[in-house]
Amino acid sequence: MTATKRCIRAEDLYQIRYTSDPQLSPNGKSVAFVETMIDEQRQYRNHLVLQSLDSKDLTSLTVGAVRDTFPRWSPDGATISFVSNRSGTPQIWLIDAKGGEARQLTRCKTGVSNPIWSPDGKHIVFSSMLSPEDSFSDVEGESKKEVQKVIVVNRMKYKSDDHGYIYDKSKQIAIVNVESGEMRAISEGPYNHTVGAWSPDGEWLAITANRAENPDKQHSIDVYLVPFSGGEWKKVTKSKGTFFFPTWSPDGKKLALIGSESDTHLHAAQKRVWVYNLENDEQTCITAEWDVQVGDSTIGDVRSPGHPNPGAVWREDGKGMYFIASERGNSGIYHTTLDGQITQIVGGSRNVYGFSLHEKAQKLIMVVSDTASPGDLVEVDLDTKEEQRLTDVNHDLFAELELPAVEEIEFEAEDGWKLHGWLMKPVGYQQGQKYPMVLQIHGGPHSMYGNTYFHEFQVLAAKGYAVLYTNPRGSFGYGERFVQACCGDYGGNDYLDLMSAVKYACNHFDFVDETRLGVTGGSYGGLMTNWIVGQSNQFKAAVTDRSICNWLSFYGVSDIGYYFTAEEIMANPFNNPEKMWHHSPLRLAANIETPLLIMHGEQDHRCPIEQAEQLYIALRYHDKAPVSFIRFPGASHELSRSGDPQQRVLRLEYTADWFESYLLTAEKASV
Template sequence: MKADDIVRLVSVSSPTLSPDGGTAVVATAHPDLDADTYVGQLWSVDVKGSTSPRRITRGFRDAAPQFSPDGSAIAFLRAEPGKPAQLYVMATTGGEPIRVTDRKLGVSEFAWSPDGSTFAFVSREPEHGRYGTVEGVEPGAEPPRRITTYRYSANGVGWMRDRRTQVFIVPVPDLSAEPVVQPVASSEGPVESRAWVAEPRALTSDDAEHGAIAFTANGRHVAVVSDGHPGADDDLRSILTLVPVDDGEPRSVVGPEANLSMGESAGAVVVAEDGAVYFVAQDMGESGRDFVARNSGLYLVESVGERPRRLTDDETVDLTGSDVVLSPHGALVRNTERGRVTLLAVGRDGAVTTLVRDREVTGAASAGQTVAFTFQSDSTFGDLAVVDVARLGDEPTENDAVRVLTDFSSEVRASGIRTPIEFETTGRDGYPVHGWVVLPEGEGPHPVLLNIHGGPYAQYSVHLFDESQVYADAGYAVVYCNPRGSAGYGQEHGRAIKGRMGTVDLNDVLDFLDAAVAAHPELDGDRVGILGGSYGGYLTAWTIAHDHRFAAAIVERGYLDPQFFFGTSDIGSFFGEEYNGADPELVAAQSPQAHVGAVRTPTLVMHSENDLRCPLSQAERYFASLKRSGVETELVIFPGEDHELSRSGRPRHRVQRFGIILDWWARHLPSGRNSVTATE
């Protein structure tokens, strides 16, 4: 695929199922270069496969669909151009969606009450006088912010303490009611306009971030995850509270003494019929901030007042980013595992059954005996399937039990996709290193790009990866692996670089590169480039200070200067100290900025203007130091973008980014299809 083929990459939301399990609804989204944003709608899919999937909404960007408990309606989030997402609801029989909210800063998450009469939702509540709450007061005219905490902003959000996420409830509108018609003035004078939407009622108002909401079975409480506890600025602990919908006092389910971090992702908490609460969390240790390579697990609180009980193994099962879906087969969760994201069913006794193995599962739903899931693989960016649990066997493939219902990636496959070759080698110290090689067309030998992922506790996986596909189309063999420090291979694997970044992880990526070159004669080991973003930018910068074989390098949104990360990054108050330690000499021993004088490799430094995770100053200091040392270098800054540029930045910027990258390689590591001559 070429850079502008990203418009063919259709992502698919988690599914929702009708109560009878017969119909699934998903939301799709794809980059649109003309609109320079992401657009998508809802699709209805017959689970039996007797009819083709059909588009059922025509909004600009419709997302996060949820069937009502009785199946008569579908609620979803709709964003109009340049505006935040609002909550809408429509009848499953069709008709125009009805708007439910009119929040200044939009809605990020919602849940149906069990009787279908009420929505709970999460929305940012701006301080009066800020964020357009007073007409005519522009951002530059707002009063100054008084800051007394470490954490006051977040990448992709910006300032947050003056617009906290809060939980609200609002009645579900009558879908058969007559629409609101605005009255006009008469000879007796003007009249007040009628409200288009009902006024929501706040359930929370404390100085905290709230999320991961779920109604209890009787609808009287909403389970809410938040960081609203003393000391929240110094630790990563979460609390889980049952907040009454009407009268009564909140009830604590999980307090800060449990040392658990639950995040704020939608669907990560669910309440069973008998009141038992399931949730996904990480154990932060006694300090409340020991987050490095801590696997997220499934926890259960049988009844309020009991201590949480972990149901999954803390070393081998990692549910980071997973939601929880209750089913007759157990609680469905997604496990990060060896370049895959598998679908597990977990019983209350901790018994685990793997339902889907050899894919990257992105969401799941259950109704009746139907289990539907969305997934990615090496041939799709997103599709919907169902798994027949009764047909699962002991074999390491579930092909006989899985039925794929959609084909949203047919166009991108037609553009030309190279299938990654899975590969494993043994490193210099006997440790296994696992990853992939993507070969371009032709016999070779091809120049090689060593690509390094971010995180570091993340993984390269089997999904269709636009980076490797674009580079392969340009004539490059792409090599990428999951070195020590990565997720998916157990906590010990991930914690191997705690206090010693740039040691065994450096060895692993270089050993994997050497083994890939040796195993594949199509690779030209004398013509190699290296690139990576975030932690991948760190390890790229670290590598070129210690190994000078590379023709050129690209350091993108890098974690480059641990010393100056503190006080500038949105995670700076804890990330560097937990990964690199607090001793200045130890920190310097792991710092690319401290070793920049050893770099001789031509290096392109790319960064985003609004990156609050790895602030722009990280790139600026590194670039200036390279330039002072006489290293050939360039600094590219993308305006208006944050840390997520390569994944969810403006589509035009994403295409331009690929163009800049390929231009750099054309000048420093040309291929038969990408050279200064070929691109002129």
């Protein structure tokens, strides 16, 4: 380590900033984007920033203790709409593109999301979560009824890790007049609807929705065309699979969709680009022969969830589209023609997680992260493919830090499957010395580790650990067969893949001390951590985070449990409880001798805290391994990514302290 630099610390999270959601102006001369940071009160703040592409000057459009997101230009480029919580709940606000005071447009009691301008700039479509007794005209801050003494639940999907207890609420869509503020609902019923895009002539809205007879049991998501002036909806897709992010061709005769027709795989289906032709009602998958996941599947811990996906962005001549895809730990930007000829536009060892295109100006603005950068804007000249970095929001902080080296690895599983991952060296690495190693296991399981910034890995490397992270079967980025290979086989070949990674690292990196190994992961990664320490004593310490230990109880308590288990475990408690118990790490609790730290959020609806409670009590009962249980009040499943900043830092400190007790302390005592 150089004398002028220091190791990164968990609390450096409070200083890290990142950019997102770039939006090029209609004239292509400037870009609006969101900059996210944590303030002195340890609260998230999002501000809108405007950058000139000629002068490169930056202008802060919004400041203060606010969360301003989703900037969108009016068609004439004079106004920018955005979503802000400055009035208490997220509402649509408008601001002059030259700056000034923002004007509040909506005052919906339940807040709004995803506002999109009409082509003539006179209206904005948006969505909101409503109960049957609510309306879009209900004003924020006004309550119609007293606090309920009882709540009657009638739906299976009555809670959500994103929204908490939703009971009978559903996402509805409305249109607001920009001048008068007058609103008109365009959807209703016990169905969730998501804003898509306006047709070029402004006469139709493309939206997505699950309007099945029983949306709790039928999970297809269809695309609908809704006439702006009212009237009958047109259903585009066939209630088979899931489709998202509809975008219109410039002539309004076609729709591009991202999705899959798979009925058996909701989570593990590889997404592709489709085109629906309005003139002949034909739907075609134009990337059918390309075995690559469309969209960004990279997982990180310094980016807000739900980053807007631009979908497939059409060329002006309507002969092709640009889109993001994920492959082998990288996500880049690709172009496809209508006959499926695919070309990579932006590649490299990095994570592109958003972009905006202005074809006339031949400019593309993307947001990019890599292993040493949380996220900045980059301008791409589409003619020359030359790139220019526009922002460097962490320059001052990262100039102080010594960051670890990262090496990409390739190895084979026990059955010969090709596997891929990374080994992050400890900061201050010196040749000839031995270092403890921590295996990190991602969640999902259908996500992807990649060439992106991961604060947790950086903190562990700064503490003196090698960090091994890999994509076992079940991960996106390696083809559809690979991503679906763990379904019905949790704890089988995916477990062997992880152990093969450890074996490879121990055999090929002489600085790895195979007598001092740790393992950790969250969600599915927590499940596999539990499974590993129930199968093996190879690891000297483990940290399980937001985990699953019992599929039988998970079925009825998770917000996705009853249908997730059907796809992922291929069983339910009624047709094959033995299989569900077989894949449950709780079954192995009596075998666990590895010191285990259990951490869990108390408001986690995805993997509810009863999973952690069961595991903790079982380990205490068997009294074979040191175990500690850390509960985070108010925390959801997003604890480690977008949860309370102070809880995120505490979680990192507890993790590092646990590993230090079992992987570093013994070494220090023997010196």
